Amino acid sequence: MNTLKTTQCGETVTVLKLHGEGPIKRRIMDMGITKGASIFVRKVAPLGDPIEVTVRGYELSLRKNDANMIEVE
Structure with a gap:
């Protein structure tokens, strides 16, 4: 599962599902x-947040915690 937290800088993604x-x-x-x-x-x-x-x-x-709840493709 890819989340917004794992997305690299400069990428464009589409939201699949919201968790939480x-x-x-x-x-x-x-x-x-x-x-x-x-x-x-x-x-x-630099430290990954926000x-x-x-x-x-x-x-x-x-925040990283919020970004981790957003499933993307």
């Missing part, structure tokens, strides 16, 4: 990260 439940999953979905959304990984911080991505035309920073 409750408020965390809701928050991720509210940021526009839903099934079928295209995500471009812009930067990864990950900076572009989704639906705007930029987001995600």
Whole structure:
């Protein structure tokens, strides 16, 4: 299973599924990260946290724990 956490800088991926439940999953979905959304990984911080991505035309920073819940292809 590939997750957003394992995606390399400069890659564009498509969301397959969101793992997790409750408020965390809701928050991720509210940021526009839903099934079928295209995500471009812009930067990864030196220690790997946070990950900076572009989704639906705007930029987001995600923690590694959140990125690990997003299954991509």
